[in-house]
Amino acid sequence: MNDAHPATLLITLTGKDRPGVTSSVFATLARHAVEVVDVEQIILRGRLILGVLVTAPRDPQRLVGALQGEAAELGMQVEVERGAGDNVSRRAGRAHVTLIGAPLRAKAMAAIAGRIADTGANIDRIERMARYPVTALDLHVSGADPQRLRTVLAAEAAEQGVDVAVQPTTIQRHGMRLIVMDVDSTLIQGEVIEMLAAHAGHEDEVAEVTERAMRGELDFEESLRARVRLLEGVPESALDEVYDQIVVNPGARTMVRTLRRLGYRFAVVSGGFSQVVDRLADDLGIHYARANELEIVDGRLTGKVVGPVVDRAAKATALREFAEAVGVSEDATVAIGDGANDLDMLAAAGLGIAYNARPVVQQAADTAVNVPYLDTICYLLGITREEIEAADAAAGIVTPAPPV
Numbered sequence: 001m002n003d004a005h006p007a008t009l010l011i012t013l014t015g016k017d018r019p020g021v022t023s024s025v026f027a028t029l030a031r032h033a034v035e036v037v038d039v040e041q042i043i044l045r046g047r048l049i050l051g052v053l054v055t056a057p058r059d060p061q062r063l064v065g066a067l068q069g070e071a072a073e074l075g076m077q078v079e080v081e082r083g084a085g086d087n088v089s090r091r092a093g094r095a096h097v098t099l100i101g102a103p104l105r106a107k108a109m110a111a112i113a114g115r116i117a118d119t120g121a122n123i124d125r126i127e128r129m130a131r132y133p134v135t136a137l138d139l140h141v142s143g144a145d146p147q148r149l150r151t152v153l154a155a156e157a158a159e160q161g162v163d164v165a166v167q168p169t170t171i172q173r174h175g176m177r178l179i180v181m182d183v184d185s186t187l188i189q190g191e192v193i194e195m196l197a198a199h200a201g202h203e204d205e206v207a208e209v210t211e212r213a214m215r216g217e218l219d220f221e222e223s224l225r226a227r228v229r230l231l232e233g234v235p236e237s238a239l240d241e242v243y244d245q246i247v248v249n250p251g252a253r254t255m256v257r258t259l260r261r262l263g264y265r266f267a268v269v270s271g272g273f274s275q276v277v278d279r280l281a282d283d284l285g286i287h288y289a290r291a292n293e294l295e296i297v298d299g300r301l302t303g304k305v306v307g308p309v310v311d312r313a314a315k316a317t318a319l320r321e322f323a324e325a326v327g328v329s330e331d332a333t334v335a336i337g338d339g340a341n342d343l344d345m346l347a348a349a350g351l352g353i354a355y356n357a358r359p360v361v362q363q364a365a366d367t368a369v370n371v372p373y374l375d376t377i378c379y380l381l382g383i384t385r386e387e388i389e390a391a392d393a394a395a396g397i398v399t400p401a402p403p404v
Helices: 021-030 060-074 106-118 146-160 192-198 203-214 220-229 237-245 252-261 274-284 312-326 340-348 359-364 376-380 385-394
Strands: 007-016 036-044 047-055 077-084 095-101 122-130 135-142 163-168 178-181 265-273 288-297 300-306 333-337 351-355 367-369
Touching: 007 021, 007 060, 021 036, 021 047, 021 060, 060 077, 095 106, 095 146, 095 376, 106 122, 106 135, 106 146, 122 376, 135 376, 146 163, 146 367, 163 376, 178 312, 192 203, 192 220, 192 237, 192 265, 203 220, 203 340, 220 300, 237 274, 252 265, 252 274, 252 376, 252 385, 265 274, 265 312, 274 288, 288 312, 312 333, 312 340, 333 340, 340 351, 340 359, 351 359, 351 376, 367 376
Parallel strands: 178 265, 178 333, 265 288, 333 351, 351 367
Antiparallel strands: 007 047, 007 077, 036 047, 095 135, 095 163, 122 135, 163 367, 288 300
Protein backbone atom coordinates (compact mmCIF):
# COMPACT_ATOMS: atom_id res chain seq x y z
CA MET A 1 0.00 0.00 0.00
CA ASN A 2 1.22 3.52 -0.78
CA ASP A 3 2.10 5.12 2.57
CA ALA A 4 1.27 8.56 1.11
CA HIS A 5 -2.36 7.46 0.71
CA PRO A 6 -3.19 5.13 3.62
CA ALA A 7 -6.50 3.32 3.86
CA THR A 8 -9.16 5.35 5.64
CA LEU A 9 -12.47 4.92 7.41
CA LEU A 10 -15.29 7.43 7.01
CA ILE A 11 -17.39 7.44 10.17
CA THR A 12 -20.81 9.14 10.05
CA LEU A 13 -22.73 9.55 13.31
CA THR A 14 -26.30 10.90 13.35
CA GLY A 15 -28.90 11.44 16.03
CA LYS A 16 -30.22 13.83 18.67
CA ASP A 17 -27.50 16.19 19.83
CA ARG A 18 -26.46 16.67 23.42
CA PRO A 19 -23.26 17.72 25.21
CA GLY A 20 -20.49 15.13 25.23
CA VAL A 21 -21.31 13.27 22.00
CA THR A 22 -18.25 14.44 20.05
CA SER A 23 -15.86 13.85 22.96
CA SER A 24 -17.24 10.31 23.45
CA VAL A 25 -16.69 9.43 19.80
CA PHE A 26 -13.13 10.73 19.79
CA ALA A 27 -12.39 8.94 23.07
CA THR A 28 -13.37 5.70 21.34
CA LEU A 29 -11.17 6.54 18.36
CA ALA A 30 -8.26 7.35 20.70
CA ARG A 31 -8.27 3.81 22.06
CA HIS A 32 -7.56 2.50 18.55
CA ALA A 33 -4.58 4.75 17.74
CA VAL A 34 -5.98 6.25 14.54
CA GLU A 35 -5.05 9.59 12.98
CA VAL A 36 -7.72 12.21 12.24
CA VAL A 37 -7.68 13.22 8.57
CA ASP A 38 -10.82 15.37 8.34
CA VAL A 39 -13.87 16.31 10.43
CA GLU A 40 -17.17 17.98 9.59
CA GLN A 41 -20.01 18.52 12.07
CA ILE A 42 -23.34 20.31 11.79
CA ILE A 43 -26.40 20.61 13.99
CA LEU A 44 -29.78 21.09 12.33
CA ARG A 45 -32.85 21.54 14.55
CA GLY A 46 -31.15 19.64 17.38
CA ARG A 47 -30.00 16.79 15.12
CA LEU A 48 -26.25 16.12 14.98
CA ILE A 49 -24.44 14.94 11.88
CA LEU A 50 -20.78 14.20 12.60
CA GLY A 51 -18.45 12.96 9.87
CA VAL A 52 -14.91 11.88 10.77
CA LEU A 53 -12.29 10.59 8.32
CA VAL A 54 -9.53 8.60 10.05
CA THR A 55 -6.70 6.32 9.05
CA ALA A 56 -7.73 2.68 9.19
CA PRO A 57 -6.31 0.73 12.18
CA ARG A 58 -4.83 -2.76 11.87
CA ASP A 59 -8.12 -4.27 13.01
CA PRO A 60 -10.90 -2.15 11.45
CA GLN A 61 -13.66 -4.50 12.55
CA ARG A 62 -12.70 -4.10 16.19
CA LEU A 63 -13.02 -0.31 15.80
CA VAL A 64 -16.34 -0.65 13.97
CA GLY A 65 -17.69 -2.78 16.80
CA ALA A 66 -16.56 -0.25 19.38
CA LEU A 67 -18.19 2.59 17.47
CA GLN A 68 -21.44 0.67 17.14
CA GLY A 69 -21.47 0.05 20.87
CA GLU A 70 -20.76 3.72 21.61
CA ALA A 71 -23.51 4.83 19.21
CA ALA A 72 -26.01 2.47 20.88
CA GLU A 73 -25.21 3.93 24.30
CA LEU A 74 -25.71 7.44 22.90
CA GLY A 75 -28.98 6.49 21.20
CA MET A 76 -27.56 7.37 17.80
CA GLN A 77 -26.79 5.70 14.49
CA VAL A 78 -23.33 5.17 13.01
CA GLU A 79 -22.14 4.15 9.55
CA VAL A 80 -18.54 3.24 8.70
CA GLU A 81 -17.25 3.17 5.12
CA ARG A 82 -13.79 1.97 4.18
CA GLY A 83 -11.77 3.64 1.43
CA ALA A 84 -8.32 4.82 0.45
CA GLY A 85 -6.74 8.22 0.37
CA ASP A 86 -7.17 11.61 1.94
CA ASN A 87 -10.24 13.77 1.49
CA VAL A 88 -9.60 15.14 -2.01
CA SER A 89 -13.15 16.18 -2.98
CA ARG A 90 -12.33 19.90 -2.93
CA ARG A 91 -10.95 20.42 -6.38
CA ALA A 92 -9.47 23.49 -8.06
CA GLY A 93 -11.78 26.30 -9.08
CA ARG A 94 -13.13 26.94 -5.61
CA ALA A 95 -15.75 29.58 -4.96
CA HIS A 96 -18.25 30.79 -2.40
CA VAL A 97 -21.79 30.96 -3.75
CA THR A 98 -24.00 33.03 -1.45
CA LEU A 99 -27.71 32.44 -1.99
CA ILE A 100 -30.26 34.87 -0.50
CA GLY A 101 -34.02 34.52 -0.59
CA ALA A 102 -36.98 36.11 1.16
CA PRO A 103 -38.26 33.45 1.32
CA LEU A 104 -35.89 30.85 -0.09
CA ARG A 105 -38.05 28.17 -1.68
CA ALA A 106 -37.02 24.57 -2.37
CA LYS A 107 -37.66 25.14 -6.09
CA ALA A 108 -35.05 27.92 -6.18
CA MET A 109 -32.55 25.84 -4.21
CA ALA A 110 -33.02 22.93 -6.60
CA ALA A 111 -32.55 25.17 -9.63
CA ILE A 112 -29.36 26.78 -8.31
CA ALA A 113 -27.89 23.43 -7.28
CA GLY A 114 -28.79 22.05 -10.70
CA ARG A 115 -27.02 24.86 -12.53
CA ILE A 116 -23.93 24.35 -10.35
CA ALA A 117 -23.92 20.67 -11.35
CA ASP A 118 -24.39 21.63 -15.01
CA THR A 119 -21.05 23.48 -14.90
CA GLY A 120 -19.32 20.34 -13.63
CA ALA A 121 -18.85 21.83 -10.18
CA ASN A 122 -19.53 20.16 -6.84
CA ILE A 123 -21.10 21.57 -3.67
CA ASP A 124 -18.70 20.53 -0.91
CA ARG A 125 -20.42 22.23 2.00
CA ILE A 126 -23.44 24.42 2.80
CA GLU A 127 -23.50 26.81 5.73
CA ARG A 128 -26.41 28.97 6.88
CA MET A 129 -25.50 32.64 7.18
CA ALA A 130 -28.91 33.99 8.23
CA ARG A 131 -32.45 32.82 8.78
CA TYR A 132 -34.14 36.18 9.38
CA PRO A 133 -35.23 38.58 7.89
CA VAL A 134 -33.83 36.74 4.87
CA THR A 135 -32.56 33.20 4.45
CA ALA A 136 -28.91 33.27 3.38
CA LEU A 137 -26.79 30.22 2.60
CA ASP A 138 -23.09 29.99 1.77
CA LEU A 139 -22.32 27.15 -0.65
CA HIS A 140 -18.67 26.07 -0.82
CA VAL A 141 -18.22 25.00 -4.44
CA SER A 142 -15.28 23.42 -6.25
CA GLY A 143 -14.46 22.41 -9.79
CA ALA A 144 -15.78 25.38 -11.79
CA ASP A 145 -14.48 28.64 -13.16
CA PRO A 146 -15.98 31.34 -10.89
CA GLN A 147 -16.67 33.69 -13.81
CA ARG A 148 -18.59 31.02 -15.74
CA LEU A 149 -20.41 30.04 -12.57
CA ARG A 150 -21.38 33.68 -11.99
CA THR A 151 -22.80 34.01 -15.51
CA VAL A 152 -24.83 30.79 -15.31
CA LEU A 153 -26.19 31.45 -11.82
CA ALA A 154 -27.08 35.10 -12.47
CA ALA A 155 -29.55 34.05 -15.13
CA GLU A 156 -31.05 31.35 -12.92
CA ALA A 157 -31.27 33.68 -9.93
CA ALA A 158 -33.27 36.19 -11.97
CA GLU A 159 -35.59 33.39 -13.10
CA GLN A 160 -36.11 32.16 -9.53
CA GLY A 161 -36.38 35.57 -7.85
CA VAL A 162 -33.42 35.08 -5.53
CA ASP A 163 -30.03 36.75 -5.17
CA VAL A 164 -26.80 34.88 -5.89
CA ALA A 165 -23.24 36.11 -5.41
CA VAL A 166 -20.20 34.16 -6.62
CA GLN A 167 -16.77 34.98 -5.21
CA PRO A 168 -13.50 33.09 -5.75
CA THR A 169 -12.18 31.46 -2.59
CA THR A 170 -9.12 33.57 -1.85
CA ILE A 171 -7.44 34.92 1.26
CA GLN A 172 -8.82 38.36 0.33
CA ARG A 173 -12.23 37.37 1.67
CA HIS A 174 -10.79 37.31 5.19
CA GLY A 175 -8.97 40.64 5.02
CA MET A 176 -9.97 44.20 5.82
CA ARG A 177 -11.68 45.93 2.91
CA LEU A 178 -12.83 49.35 1.85
CA ILE A 179 -16.59 49.63 1.26
CA VAL A 180 -17.55 52.42 -1.17
CA MET A 181 -21.24 53.25 -1.46
CA ASP A 182 -23.52 55.41 -3.53
CA VAL A 183 -25.89 57.46 -1.38
CA ASP A 184 -29.26 58.21 -3.01
CA SER A 185 -31.47 55.10 -3.26
CA THR A 186 -28.57 52.99 -1.95
CA LEU A 187 -27.49 54.16 1.49
CA ILE A 188 -30.70 56.15 1.90
CA GLN A 189 -34.21 55.88 0.55
CA GLY A 190 -35.11 58.31 -2.22
CA GLU A 191 -33.19 61.08 -3.96
CA VAL A 192 -32.08 64.23 -2.15
CA ILE A 193 -32.30 66.36 -5.30
CA GLU A 194 -35.97 65.46 -5.66
CA MET A 195 -36.61 66.39 -2.03
CA LEU A 196 -34.95 69.75 -2.63
CA ALA A 197 -36.88 70.22 -5.86
CA ALA A 198 -40.12 69.91 -3.89
CA HIS A 199 -39.20 73.24 -2.24
CA ALA A 200 -39.00 74.81 -5.71
CA GLY A 201 -42.18 73.23 -7.05
CA HIS A 202 -40.28 71.05 -9.57
CA GLU A 203 -40.27 67.63 -7.86
CA ASP A 204 -42.02 65.68 -10.63
CA GLU A 205 -39.91 67.26 -13.37
CA VAL A 206 -36.66 66.53 -11.54
CA ALA A 207 -37.74 62.98 -10.66
CA GLU A 208 -38.37 62.15 -14.32
CA VAL A 209 -34.92 63.38 -15.36
CA THR A 210 -33.25 61.59 -12.44
CA GLU A 211 -34.83 58.27 -13.40
CA ARG A 212 -33.68 58.60 -17.01
CA ALA A 213 -30.14 59.48 -15.88
CA MET A 214 -30.02 56.48 -13.53
CA ARG A 215 -31.08 54.20 -16.39
CA GLY A 216 -28.20 55.55 -18.46
CA GLU A 217 -30.38 57.37 -21.00
CA LEU A 218 -28.91 60.83 -20.30
CA ASP A 219 -25.43 62.22 -19.73
CA PHE A 220 -25.16 62.50 -15.97
CA GLU A 221 -23.35 65.85 -15.79
CA GLU A 222 -25.71 67.55 -18.21
CA SER A 223 -28.74 66.15 -16.45
CA LEU A 224 -27.40 67.18 -13.03
CA ARG A 225 -26.74 70.77 -14.08
CA ALA A 226 -30.20 70.96 -15.66
CA ARG A 227 -31.84 69.70 -12.47
CA VAL A 228 -29.78 71.95 -10.21
CA ARG A 229 -30.83 75.01 -12.25
CA LEU A 230 -34.39 74.29 -11.16
CA LEU A 231 -33.28 74.71 -7.53
CA GLU A 232 -32.41 78.39 -8.00
CA GLY A 233 -33.82 80.49 -5.18
CA VAL A 234 -34.44 77.64 -2.75
CA PRO A 235 -33.48 78.85 0.77
CA GLU A 236 -30.40 77.30 2.36
CA SER A 237 -32.58 76.22 5.28
CA ALA A 238 -34.23 73.67 2.98
CA LEU A 239 -31.04 71.59 3.23
CA ASP A 240 -31.61 71.15 6.97
CA GLU A 241 -35.26 70.24 6.39
CA VAL A 242 -34.30 67.68 3.76
CA TYR A 243 -31.63 66.18 5.99
CA ASP A 244 -34.17 65.71 8.78
CA GLN A 245 -36.43 63.84 6.33
CA ILE A 246 -33.78 61.36 5.20
CA VAL A 247 -34.52 57.69 5.89
CA VAL A 248 -31.47 55.43 5.98
CA ASN A 249 -32.05 52.07 4.31
CA PRO A 250 -32.71 49.09 6.64
CA GLY A 251 -29.53 47.39 7.78
CA ALA A 252 -27.23 50.28 6.83
CA ARG A 253 -26.27 51.16 10.40
CA THR A 254 -25.87 47.48 11.27
CA MET A 255 -23.57 46.92 8.29
CA VAL A 256 -21.36 49.91 9.09
CA ARG A 257 -21.27 49.12 12.81
CA THR A 258 -20.42 45.46 12.23
CA LEU A 259 -17.72 45.94 9.61
CA ARG A 260 -16.08 48.83 11.46
CA ARG A 261 -15.56 46.42 14.36
CA LEU A 262 -13.49 44.30 11.97
CA GLY A 263 -11.36 47.22 10.83
CA TYR A 264 -13.16 47.91 7.55
CA ARG A 265 -13.15 51.43 6.16
CA PHE A 266 -16.14 53.13 4.54
CA ALA A 267 -16.59 55.81 1.90
CA VAL A 268 -19.59 57.37 0.22
CA VAL A 269 -19.34 58.77 -3.30
CA SER A 270 -22.41 60.62 -4.47
CA GLY A 271 -23.77 62.55 -7.41
CA GLY A 272 -25.73 64.37 -4.71
CA PHE A 273 -24.58 67.23 -2.55
CA SER A 274 -21.85 67.62 0.04
CA GLN A 275 -24.05 69.78 2.26
CA VAL A 276 -26.11 66.64 2.96
CA VAL A 277 -23.66 63.80 2.27
CA ASP A 278 -20.95 65.06 4.65
CA ARG A 279 -23.43 65.27 7.53
CA LEU A 280 -24.71 61.80 6.76
CA ALA A 281 -21.17 60.38 6.74
CA ASP A 282 -20.48 61.93 10.14
CA ASP A 283 -23.71 60.54 11.53
CA LEU A 284 -23.04 56.98 10.35
CA GLY A 285 -19.32 56.85 11.14
CA ILE A 286 -18.20 56.76 7.50
CA HIS A 287 -14.56 57.66 6.99
CA TYR A 288 -14.56 59.35 3.57
CA ALA A 289 -17.13 61.29 1.54
CA ARG A 290 -17.21 62.93 -1.86
CA ALA A 291 -20.12 64.70 -3.51
CA ASN A 292 -21.05 67.80 -5.50
CA GLU A 293 -21.19 71.17 -3.77
CA LEU A 294 -24.19 73.41 -4.26
CA GLU A 295 -23.40 77.09 -4.68
CA ILE A 296 -25.10 79.22 -2.02
CA VAL A 297 -25.14 83.02 -2.09
CA ASP A 298 -26.93 85.21 0.46
CA GLY A 299 -28.63 82.19 2.00
CA ARG A 300 -30.13 80.84 -1.22
CA LEU A 301 -29.18 78.21 -3.81
CA THR A 302 -28.02 79.79 -7.05
CA GLY A 303 -28.89 76.85 -9.27
CA LYS A 304 -25.21 76.00 -9.85
CA VAL A 305 -22.64 73.55 -8.50
CA VAL A 306 -19.15 74.56 -7.42
CA GLY A 307 -16.21 72.74 -9.02
CA PRO A 308 -16.12 69.56 -11.10
CA VAL A 309 -19.19 67.32 -11.12
CA VAL A 310 -18.95 63.93 -9.42
CA ASP A 311 -20.08 61.86 -12.38
CA ARG A 312 -19.62 58.24 -13.46
CA ALA A 313 -15.86 58.51 -14.10
CA ALA A 314 -15.28 60.61 -10.99
CA LYS A 315 -16.86 57.93 -8.80
CA ALA A 316 -14.36 55.32 -10.00
CA THR A 317 -11.52 57.82 -9.49
CA ALA A 318 -12.70 58.45 -5.94
CA LEU A 319 -12.73 54.71 -5.20
CA ARG A 320 -9.12 54.39 -6.33
CA GLU A 321 -8.04 57.45 -4.35
CA PHE A 322 -9.75 56.27 -1.19
CA ALA A 323 -8.22 52.80 -1.59
CA GLU A 324 -4.77 54.38 -1.84
CA ALA A 325 -5.46 56.50 1.26
CA VAL A 326 -6.55 53.41 3.22
CA GLY A 327 -3.61 51.38 1.90
CA VAL A 328 -5.52 48.56 0.19
CA SER A 329 -5.55 47.34 -3.40
CA GLU A 330 -8.55 47.82 -5.68
CA ASP A 331 -9.17 44.08 -5.32
CA ALA A 332 -9.83 44.72 -1.63
CA THR A 333 -12.66 47.17 -2.34
CA VAL A 334 -16.40 46.58 -2.43
CA ALA A 335 -18.60 49.04 -4.32
CA ILE A 336 -22.37 49.28 -3.88
CA GLY A 337 -24.63 51.27 -6.21
CA ASP A 338 -27.91 51.36 -8.08
CA GLY A 339 -27.60 53.70 -11.07
CA ALA A 340 -25.78 53.95 -14.40
CA ASN A 341 -23.44 56.57 -12.94
CA ASP A 342 -22.17 53.86 -10.55
CA LEU A 343 -21.07 51.49 -13.32
CA ASP A 344 -17.41 52.57 -13.52
CA MET A 345 -17.11 52.43 -9.74
CA LEU A 346 -18.62 48.92 -9.63
CA ALA A 347 -16.26 47.78 -12.39
CA ALA A 348 -13.20 49.20 -10.61
CA ALA A 349 -13.97 47.42 -7.32
CA GLY A 350 -12.88 43.93 -6.41
CA LEU A 351 -16.57 43.17 -5.79
CA GLY A 352 -19.24 45.31 -7.43
CA ILE A 353 -22.74 44.96 -5.96
CA ALA A 354 -25.90 46.24 -7.65
CA TYR A 355 -28.27 47.10 -4.79
CA ASN A 356 -31.93 47.20 -5.84
CA ALA A 357 -30.53 48.57 -9.06
CA ARG A 358 -31.72 49.40 -12.57
CA PRO A 359 -31.47 46.50 -15.05
CA VAL A 360 -28.44 47.97 -16.83
CA VAL A 361 -26.56 47.97 -13.52
CA GLN A 362 -27.63 44.47 -12.45
CA GLN A 363 -26.41 43.07 -15.76
CA ALA A 364 -22.99 44.68 -15.40
CA ALA A 365 -22.26 44.17 -11.69
CA ASP A 366 -20.52 41.15 -10.14
CA THR A 367 -23.65 40.42 -8.15
CA ALA A 368 -27.05 41.89 -7.36
CA VAL A 369 -28.88 42.22 -4.05
CA ASN A 370 -32.60 42.87 -4.39
CA VAL A 371 -33.77 42.53 -0.80
CA PRO A 372 -34.20 45.82 1.14
CA TYR A 373 -31.52 45.12 3.75
CA LEU A 374 -28.03 46.55 3.37
CA ASP A 375 -26.61 44.32 6.08
CA THR A 376 -26.98 41.36 3.70
CA ILE A 377 -23.63 42.61 2.39
CA CYS A 378 -22.12 41.11 5.56
CA TYR A 379 -23.22 37.64 4.47
CA LEU A 380 -21.36 38.05 1.18
CA LEU A 381 -18.24 38.74 3.26
CA GLY A 382 -18.62 35.55 5.29
CA ILE A 383 -20.17 37.04 8.43
CA THR A 384 -23.23 35.28 9.84
CA ARG A 385 -26.32 36.82 11.38
CA GLU A 386 -25.52 35.08 14.65
CA GLU A 387 -22.08 36.71 14.74
CA ILE A 388 -23.57 40.13 14.08
CA GLU A 389 -26.15 39.74 16.84
CA ALA A 390 -23.59 38.38 19.31
CA ALA A 391 -21.31 41.37 18.71
CA ASP A 392 -24.25 43.74 19.16
CA ALA A 393 -25.31 42.00 22.36
CA ALA A 394 -21.79 42.33 23.76
CA ALA A 395 -22.04 46.06 23.05
CA GLY A 396 -25.43 46.30 24.76
CA ILE A 397 -27.41 46.61 21.53
CA VAL A 398 -30.65 44.62 21.64
CA THR A 399 -31.75 42.91 18.44
CA PRO A 400 -35.46 42.04 18.03
CA ALA A 401 -36.01 38.30 18.22
CA PRO A 402 -36.93 36.62 14.93
CA PRO A 403 -40.29 34.87 14.60
CA VAL A 404 -40.30 31.23 15.67
